[in-house]
Amino acid sequence: MAKSMPEMEEYKYGFRDEHKAIFQSGKGLTPEIVRTISEMKNEPEWMLEFRLKSLEQFNKMPMPRWGGDLDDLDFDDIQYYVKPSEKQGKTWEEVPQEIKETFDKLGIPEAEQKFLAGVSAQYESEVVYHSMQEDLAKQGVIFTDTDTALREYPELMKEYFGTIIPPNDNKFAALNSAVWSGGSFIYVPKGVQCEIPLQAYFRINSENMGQFERTLIIADEGSSVHYVEGCTAPIYSTNSLHSAVVEILCKKDSRVRYTTIQNWAPNIYNLVTKRAVADENATMEWIDGNIGSKLTMKYPAVVLRGRGAKGMVLSIAVAGKGQHQDAGAKMTHLAPDTSSTIVSKSISKHGGKVTYRGLASFGRNSDGAKANIKCDTLILDNESTSDTIPYNEILNDNITLEHEATVSKVSEDQLFYLMSRGLTEDEATQMIVMGFIEPFTKELPMEYAVEMNRLIKFEMEGSIG
């Protein structure tokens, strides 16, 4: 009854279409390539300077020696910019057929018909399709790709871009700052509540192409928005790099939720910097799902700098054969009565490795701050491993920090119980795993929960037995 594990050739989204890019930068990274990217995008001078300085930073900074193994990552073997087509599609009809077919395979159009407020689908480095419901636009909500934002909203971009995650934050943030392309820009004006999630779909198509999207979200005072991003990538035999930067500013009394489900092919390095700053009584929630990739290093962060600000990270990580998920969260409490919650759920199987790496930091002014951290790991076989590495920095005596960690295996008795009701071993295992990640799935918009369950089901087929 044991089915074989879906290996690379079965990777579900491992199709690849024949769409021809109109510009490819070629491999390697030089100031000339950075200039070319900036020039092709008709960027203002300050952005070119920002990019070139970032490139200098990138070259100066050493590779991180902690976390995952980056030895096989060769920066000279990556293509930094690919422009797929001349112009951006405004309606679905204008989108090139091959790209449409790709999205069809991913189920995007149906999704939109149902309840999407706006779809911004990134195909390679440019956003080729973008739409948004009119009522949101009327309320002054801006939802566009970051390149367009640079042209149309230069003041906002200049004011906020790179302020939450400066290029020298880490080597990969510097790299992204030098060669970024695409990503989403969202501005929600004061007091505006976006009732329906805003969504973007990202996809890497060209071999060895890095994807360096840059997302910036600004929620003005008293506003709220839920941004949803899902990622799938086709499979290639050589390494690909995905290194995004996501910056979010939650002003006073605002509320932002950022939901990601990433399902990368097993050869992708996924090295992402995500950080939000939360002002007084603002709430920032990261819902972060990581499936696949060769190595993921990702620690969504919230800097709680206003009194009463709240931060949450709810994440799952699934690591299979040859995969390492080094993921976690960072909460920095800088103001009184701030509170944070981290719930991390990890699953390792077939020799996969999951590491929870988290930081809870309390500054001198964090009187009455609270942090609650819960890490649960489910290990499906004896070859797989998990690690929990919590860091705490506490500079104030009047805080509360709770940390709870569990590691469990799928128990023989649970499997027996479910199988005694007629479920096969695979179905029983899937059911236990789905139950394990239920605290995560229940936070997803319905169609993403469905996709999540499908992905997990696919991942779990033949996992045991």
Add this chain to the structure above:
Amino acid sequence: MATHFVIDGLKAEIEGKEILKGINLEIKGGEIHAIMGPNGTGKSTLASALMGHPKYEVTGGSATLDGEDLLEMETDERARAGLFLAMQYPSEIPGVTNSDFLRSAINARREEGNEISLIKFIRQMEGKMKELEMNPEFAHRYLNEGFSGGEKKRNEILQMMLLDPKIVVLDEIDSGLDIDALRIVANGVNAMRSEERGFLIITHYQRLLNYITPDFVHVMMQGRIVKSGGPELAQRLENEGYDWVKEELGIVDETVGQA
């Protein structure tokens, strides 16, 4: 074909220790058999071994349901063949709602493309829950998580009712039940009595048998069935305990496989 369940010379061991030393039992559709006996005589091992718990290794004998060899099957195949075990200690599965689980279990018995419709399922589930006087909220609770002992047992009976098995093994379904719960569980079992279905009730105590009248009563000691009779045997055990059986058979220690 009428249900016909035959256990012939069944032997099983756990971690190298033989617990079942040759069990013989035949159950036909419409019959209720009770296995009684003190603790540690192998009763629950029999239930687990029949269902195929991986801790128990069957070392001899056979068990067939309508001529099909159950012991050759995986646990899930035995279930789909019509065997049901109401467990003494049902597992808790966090994050999986009772109703999702029940629907999956029903659909596991149906062909792909012929799954039970959601409406029909909900009607069936709610109807049976009402019979068992279960709070409707239990449909949305996580499977057995935080259920009291009695709630777990009722949930086992609910599964039995929805899965419509041919042979039902009830492993100490009466343990931990107060008198009301006992009555409800017994009513559930009685409602399921039919010519197509056989029951094997494993219990310490006669009191369950006040509500469910067995056709045959067997006493288990030292990993074997040592005495069989009708309902009057259960009555005598209730009144006089097990010592007379031990005396009659010359048994000093009735337990099996104890250290």
